[in-house]
Amino acid sequence: MADKRKIAVTVNGERYEREIDTRMTLADFLRHELVLTGTHVGCEHGVCGACTILLNGRTARACLTLAAQADGRSVTTVEGLAAPGGELSPLQQAFWEKHGLQCGFCTPGMLMTLTEYLNENPAPTEAGIREVLTGNLCRCTGYQAIVDAALMAAERMRIGA
Amino acid sequence: MATTSTYVGARIKRTEDPDLLRGRGRFVDDIHLREMLEAAFVRSPHAHARIKSIDVSAALAVPGVHAVLTWKDLPPAAQKRLPLLVPNPAIRDPRTQYCLAKDEVCFVGDTVAIVVAESRYIAEDAAGMVEVDYEPMPAAAELTAALAPGAPTAHSDQRDNLVAHVQMAYGEPDEAFKRAKIIVRETYVQHRGCGHAMETRGVLADIDPDMGQLTVWCSGQSPFLEKKCLVDILEWDPERLRVIHPDVGGGFGPKGIFYVEEAVVAAMAVKFNRPVKWIEDRREHFLATTQERDQIWNTELALDANAKILGMRIAMTHDNGAYLPWGIILPWIAVTTTPGPYVVRNISIDLKVVFTNKVPTTPVRGAGRPQGVFAMERILDKAAGEMGIGPDEIRRRNLVQPAQMPYEVGFIYRDGKPVIYDSGDYPTCQAKALELADYAGFAARQASALREGRYIGIGIGSYVEGTGLGPFEGATVRVQQTGRVTILTGAAPHGQGHKTTFAQICADQLGVDLDQIDVVTADTNAVSMGIGTFASRITVNAGNSVHVAAQAVRQKLLKLAGCLMETHEADLELVGGRVSLKGVPERHKTFAELARTAQGMPGFSFPEGVSCGLEHTEYFSPVRSTYCNGTHVAEVEVDIRTGYVRILNYSVAHDSGRLINPLIVDGQIQGGVAHGIGNALFEWMGFDDNAQPVTTNFGEYLLPMATDVPKVKMVHIETPSPLNPLGVKGAGEGGTIPAAAAITAAIENALSPFGVKLTQTPVFPQRIVELLEASGAYAEQGPRRDPV
Numbered sequence: 001m002a003d004k005r006k007i008a009v010t011v012n013g014e015r016y017e018r019e020i021d022t023r024m025t026l027a028d029f030l031r032h033e034l035v036l037t038g039t040h041v042g043c044e045h046g047v048c049g050a051c052t053i054l055l056n057g058r059t060a061r062a063c064l065t066l067a068a069q070a071d072g073r074s075v076t077t078v079e080g081l082a083a084p085g086g087e088l089s090p091l092q093q094a095f096w097e098k099h100g101l102q103c104g105f106c107t108p109g110m111l112m113t114l115t116e117y118l119n120e121n122p123a124p125t126e127a128g129i130r131e132v133l134t135g136n137l138c139r140c141t142g143y144q145a146i147v148d149a150a151l152m153a154a155e156r157m158r159i160g161a
Numbered sequence: 162m163a164t165t166s167t168y169v170g171a172r173i174k175r176t177e178d179p180d181l182l183r184g185r186g187r188f189v190d191d192i193h194l195r196e197m198l199e200a201a202f203v204r205s206p207h208a209h210a211r212i213k214s215i216d217v218s219a220a221l222a223v224p225g226v227h228a229v230l231t232w233k234d235l236p237p238a239a240q241k242r243l244p245l246l247v248p249n250p251a252i253r254d255p256r257t258q259y260c261l262a263k264d265e266v267c268f269v270g271d272t273v274a275i276v277v278a279e280s281r282y283i284a285e286d287a288a289g290m291v292e293v294d295y296e297p298m299p300a301a302a303e304l305t306a307a308l309a310p311g312a313p314t315a316h317s318d319q320r321d322n323l324v325a326h327v328q329m330a331y332g333e334p335d336e337a338f339k340r341a342k343i344i345v346r347e348t349y350v351q352h353r354g355c356g357h358a359m360e361t362r363g364v365l366a367d368i369d370p371d372m373g374q375l376t377v378w379c380s381g382q383s384p385f386l387e388k389k390c391l392v393d394i395l396e397w398d399p400e401r402l403r404v405i406h407p408d409v410g411g412g413f414g415p416k417g418i419f420y421v422e423e424a425v426v427a428a429m430a431v432k433f434n435r436p437v438k439w440i441e442d443r444r445e446h447f448l449a450t451t452q453e454r455d456q457i458w459n460t461e462l463a464l465d466a467n468a469k470i471l472g473m474r475i476a477m478t479h480d481n482g483a484y485l486p487w488g489i490i491l492p493w494i495a496v497t498t499t500p501g502p503y504v505v506r507n508i509s510i511d512l513k514v515v516f517t518n519k520v521p522t523t524p525v526r527g528a529g530r531p532q533g534v535f536a537m538e539r540i541l542d543k544a545a546g547e548m549g550i551g552p553d554e555i556r557r558r559n560l561v562q563p564a565q566m567p568y569e570v571g572f573i574y575r576d577g578k579p580v581i582y583d584s585g586d587y588p589t590c591q592a593k594a595l596e597l598a599d600y601a602g603f604a605a606r607q608a609s610a611l612r613e614g615r616y617i618g619i620g621i622g623s624y625v626e627g628t629g630l631g632p633f634e635g636a637t638v639r640v641q642q643t644g645r646v647t648i649l650t651g652a653a654p655h656g657q658g659h660k661t662t663f664a665q666i667c668a669d670q671l672g673v674d675l676d677q678i679d680v681v682t683a684d685t686n687a688v689s690m691g692i693g694t695f696a697s698r699i700t701v702n703a704g705n706s707v708h709v710a711a712q713a714v715r716q717k718l719l720k721l722a723g724c725l726m727e728t729h730e731a732d733l734e735l736v737g738g739r740v741s742l743k744g745v746p747e748r749h750k751t752f753a754e755l756a757r758t759a760q761g762m763p764g765f766s767f768p769e770g771v772s773c774g775l776e777h778t779e780y781f782s783p784v785r786s787t788y789c790n791g792t793h794v795a796e797v798e799v800d801i802r803t804g805y806v807r808i809l810n811y812s813v814a815h816d817s818g819r820l821i822n823p824l825i826v827d828g829q830i831q832g833g834v835a836h837g838i839g840n841a842l843f844e845w846m847g848f849d850d851n852a853q854p855v856t857t858n859f860g861e862y863l864l865p866m867a868t869d870v871p872k873v874k875m876v877h878i879e880t881p882s883p884l885n886p887l888g889v890k891g892a893g894e895g896g897t898i899p900a901a902a903a904i905t906a907a908i909e910n911a912l913s914p915f916g917v918k919l920t921q922t923p924v925f926p927q928r929i930v931e932l933l934e935a936s937g938a939y940a941e942q943g944p945r946r947d948p949v
Contacts, residue, residue, distance in 0.1 A: 023282065037191035038184015040410070042359045043443040047859035050359055078184035092182040096174055099828045103656030104181030105188065105359040105410025133867035137859070139359050139411050140656045141828060142835030142896075143867040 007071035011036065012080030020067050026060075027051045029067035030077060038078040038108050042137070049136035052109035053077050059116045059135075078108035081115065090160070091115060091153040100149035102140030110136050114150050124154050168665035168675065169887075172824040175661040176675055177654075186408040189363040189380045190440045197365075198227060200426055200439040201284035203274040203291045204448060205266035208302070208518035208852035209315065210295035212264050215274060220287040225279035227433065229291060230425075232261040238396045239428050243421060246386070247488035251325040256316060256516070258484045260394070260421040260428075266295070267315055267483035268520050269854055270448030275425050277437060300518040302852040304455055304480040307515050315483050315516035324481050324514035325489050329496075331571030332507030337472025341463035345544040349460060350921045351532045351901075353453035354844030356525045357864060358655070360410020361441040362450060364423045366430035376403045377427050380410065381683075382417035382653050383693025388685045390419040391427055406683035409655035413836070414524040415451045416655070417695040418486045422449075447857040451487075451523040452846055455480040456495065458536040468548050468555050472507035475499060475536065479514045482521035489514050490575055491522055494627075495529030497572040497580060499537050502587040502625050502790055503559040508571070518852040526836050527897040528696065534624045535922065538902035542620075542909070552621050552906065553595055560587045567883075576630050578785040584880045585816050591623060591792045593876050594814035598794035607948055610798070611914070617798045617809065618913070618948075620906025622899030627786035628817070628891025629701025629882075635688040636706035638667055638714045639776035642760065644738050644753030646671060646678045651691020652703035653683035657893060658825040659699060663707045665821055666887070670711035671718070672735030673752075688778060697789070697891025700821060705781040705885045713777035721759055721775070722750045724768045787882040789890040791815030793834070795903040799911045801933055804926030806842055806908055808871045816878040818890035823877065826892050833896015835870040840897070841904035842869070842923055912936075913948045 003022040008015060011034060018033055030036045030053070042050035044063045051062040054076035055069075081089045088096065091114055101107040110133070117132045118124065129150045133143060180186055217229035232240060243257040262273050274291050278284035299313030306312055307322040315322055338344060364379035375397060381387055384404040392399045409416070422439055429437040441450070459476040479492035496510045545555040561568050563586045570580040595601070603619045610617045636650040648663050660680040668675055681687045683694075692702070719730040722740035726733070726748065734743050741749035752775070759775045767773065796810040813830055820826050843863040847855040856862040873896075881888025901922050908929070909919045915936040921928070933939065 021282065031190070032193065035193065036184070037188075038186070040188070040360070041190070042361070042410075043859055045443065045858050045860075048359060048443075078182075082183055088179070088182060095182055096178045099175065099824050101178060101181055102658070102828055102832060103358070103360070103409065103411040104177070104186050107181055108184050111182070130867040137359060137864050137866065139357055139413065139836070139864065140832045142831035142833070142865075142870050142873065144831050144870070144872045145828060147867065147872075 005068050007068055009070045010074040012076060022066065022068050024067045025063055026065040026067045026070050027062035030062060036077050036079050040105050040108055042105065047137065049113060050106050050109040052112040052136065054112055054116060059113055078111055081111060090156045091118065094149040094153040098145045098149040098152060100141065100145045106136060106138045110138065110146055118150065118154050118157065122154060122158055124150065126151065166669050168668045169821050171822065173661060173665060173822055175658045176664060177658060177660050188360055188408045188410055189365055189378050192365055192378055192407065194367055194436040197436040197438055198277050198279065198433060199281040199284050200429060200437055201276050201281060201288040202272050202422060203276065203288045203293065205262065205269055205271040205273055207266060207295055207297050208269050208300035209298045210266050211298060212262060212266065213294040213296055216292040217274065219292065220276060220290040223283060223287040223290065225283040226287045227277045229274055229276050229287065231274045232259060232263045235260060236395065236428060239394050239424055243419065243486065244390060244393060245485060245488065246418065247490050249488050251327045252485065252489060253323060253325060254319060256484055257486060258421050260424045265317055268518050269852070270445065270520055272421050275429065277429050277433065300852040301516060302518065302848060302850055304478055304515045304517055305457065307517050308478070308513065315518050322516040324485065324516055327512040328510065329572065330509035332472065334472045334474055334507040334509040337507035338463045338474070341471050342466040343464050343544065343547060345462045345540055345547060347460055347540055347543055347920055349458040349536055349539060351456045351458060351535055352845055352922055353525060353531060353840050354846045354862065355450065355452040356413035356415040358411030358413055358416065361443060361446045362416060362420065363440040364426045365436060365438040366427040367436040368430045368434055370434045373398065373401045375401060375427065375431065376405070378405050378407050379423055380416060381406045382412040382655060382695050384653055384683050384685050385651055385691040386419055386693055387423060391424065394424045395427060395431060404685045406653045409653065412655040412694065413526045414528060414695060417693055418451060418523050444857050447862065448854060449520060451521050453491065453522050453525045454846055456532050458532065460536045460540045462540045462544055464544055468544065468550055468558050470503055470505050470559050473505050474509050476511040479512065480517050480519065480522060481514050482517055482519045484521045486521050487523040491524050491529045493575050495533045497574055498530040498533035500570055501534055501537050502561055502623050504561055519848060524695065526833065527894050530624065530626055530898045531837065531840060531901050534622060534899050535902040538622045538899065538906065542906050553600060556591060556621060556623060557588065560591065562588065574627050574786060576786060580627065581785065582625060582788040583882050583884050585788065585790045586878065586880060587790055590790060590814045590816055590878055593878065594792035594794050594812055597814060597874050597876055598796065598810060598812035600794060603796065611948065615798060616801055616911040617796065618907040618909065618911025619794065619796045620903045620910055621792065621794055622903030622906065623792040624895065624898040625788050625790045626697065626891065626895055626898055628697035628789050629783055629787045630696045630698045631702065631783045632692065633780040633782040634692055634699065634702035634706055635690055635778060635780040636703055636710050637688055637776055637778040638707060638710040640714060640718065640752050640756045642753060642756045644751055644756065646673055647681065648678060648707055649681045649687035650703050651683065651685065651688050652699045653694040655694065657699065658822065662700060662704060662821045662825065666704055666707045667711040670708070670715050673738050677738055690780065697893040700889045701783060701787060701885055701891060702781055704821065704889055705887050706779040708887050709781060710777040710779040714775055717775050718755055721755050721771050724771055725750055725758065783884055785884065787818065787884045787890045789815065789817040789892065789895055791895045791899065793899045793903040795907040797904060797907040797911055799908055799929060801938060804929035808838065808904065811871050811873045813873055813875040814878060815875070815895050816880050817892035817895060818882045819879050819888040820877060821889065826877065827875065829892045830875050830896040831873045833894060834873045834900050835865050837897040837900020838870055838904065839865045840922060841901040845923055910948065914946050916946060
């Protein structure tokens, strides 16, 4: 049956070693093996973006990435965004204040995409934010509150920086 | 006693959010139980076929597979067809689905077998190895063709595909048409796609064999409906069956019904004495989760010389798919919504509901209303064009006036009660929307754009929506011995912020902060009865239950504290989790003290007038629906080379009665409009001539993206409903309902220099280009008219 492979992955700063089926997706590895269920699976074909995580600091679709591909790499998930003390990140806080989430299912992917984007674009435009969000589908919010939250977070991070 | 409103009406951050933002939500697939098995379904690849034989041996031989079961392996009650959830005397054949197909499959995706295995990977491997020998049969595919004499029937034992033929009328429509100065006719082919919550469906069933206790978590909108069906299908003791909807990643209607997979998975848990989970994948969601799809509206409008509506005639055909999980509610709502905010004294409806070999249709956000509104709004646009008056003016002349409230339309609504608009000011609403959109300045904007070779247009859509449908929803408000307050309800949130809204309502009555309130939702153990979260009904039904229950608990607190403190109740106040003597806050009893006292001591009677417990359960039951309303104005630009439509401005004025939390209502409107944009421009669930689905992923079926949805400008009008204590109306669907009508009108207006008419949704870029081509727009000396 399925091939097995040993992998070592650092997730949110913590190192995990596991033996896994080679066909296991990174999303299932995070959700089932590590019980980090914040990463959500919405379409399993790479369009909806709910499963977006950071792999070595770059956004990736955890549904289209094999766990084995994360061997020796570091992964950041939504569980890794808040400060160690539990304080929400500026982006998470802005999502809360702007009502940037309703059902909350797409939210982890939205946060990961925007975390990368705002790190690279500290003074983003609304158009730029909308463009990067085309890789994440939301059925509830109509996106506006998410865009507003990203702009608010960027401003606060600039002031705080 | 009056209470000061601190929380109701305030723009408050949601209490649900911190967990969801940290990745600590608990959706059904986040629940992992020990010894849990996972399931996959074998589904029909044919729209219509007879099952000759099923060979499960190869699948069973896969290591890690526990069982492969078909219809004959199900317990006896699960071998029957599902119960018809919403009967109607007009239904000729109350056909519902088998949990697993007995001998005939009737749509692509129909469930044939279940594989239960150690993991979903293994279950899917094995599902592909189940060999089903099908004898394909002709399919009823397109709804008009399905009604033709001699058409293939969706089910082999049926004579035809007519589910129901409903005729309804009020006034004297034929006489009105005889009097008409002008009669306008058009046929609208309308398509609404799917719900597509970002979380697919899923169910986890857990059994405690020693206690005979079955617990079912599923991603749904109606826990009590789920329980009712499972009790029947599993022949289970209702007192030992608990259904919970944990965090639910969006619903939008399709999760409001009961599905065969839920029955089969629960039956598997019983059979194996182990937890069993099934999580739908997105392809299955396209195949097997209910949709709305196609309706054809033959619409006629009769008007007098002043453009006043005299009468309307509608012949509508609705594609119900292969089964009737929700009866004929959806098309019924569609046709009875048609008069909208306008005075229509005479109307006749001829509704045909059709079986096809497609996944069944049930309400998706808006629930047929977008189509009824589309028919009315588009025929008004056409009439305005023919009579040479503005689209705003023809509407203004026909609106129901505030002085006419309460206004009886003439129809019987889906709740069996007459459609009576309870309150609202439609002319003001329209005026505010037009003002927000700078409608008056549009002609200048359009002229200026045309000079630059840009095609912009504007369109209006108005609606009235029956919300807050009964019969009831329930809530218990309880002060705990810790001093905290708990609200328990069967209402089933999936993004609407119920927990925040209920806590706001309760906090004002009990004088506590939101962080002192815990809310338990969507659990059949929370209260004993419930209906579900759909039809924009929860703030009306459950919100008022919380309100009334909290008022009762308030009285109990005052009564008990008054006795203990030997004080008149009128001299007491509730502040910060205490009942205090007014002006002497140090003289008080805490909620915790009072709750412990109210729990009683063995053998000691309560003082006179005091009853046990600081809790109250209320099932608020509205006398009939309350009607919200709104006007949308869309302004778009069409790139005539590519057919791409950009929404430049979108303005909404709406009235959903008193607002509990404007932040949440804003979000409902913005999100609702986004759904309507999808319906207007993108979302098409396609089937070929054999009823084979052709759009089964998000590359083929497009959802609106962040670049497609503009900021919606909105103004809230608050006309309280007289039908409930809070004065609230529903707000969940109004954003979607008129959007396709307004956007389509705007596109048609933008393309009016070419005389293009739009009678279909969605309006794809390729359709726009085709119509432009047919109009000669790309010819060297293309026709150019003045915009109208």
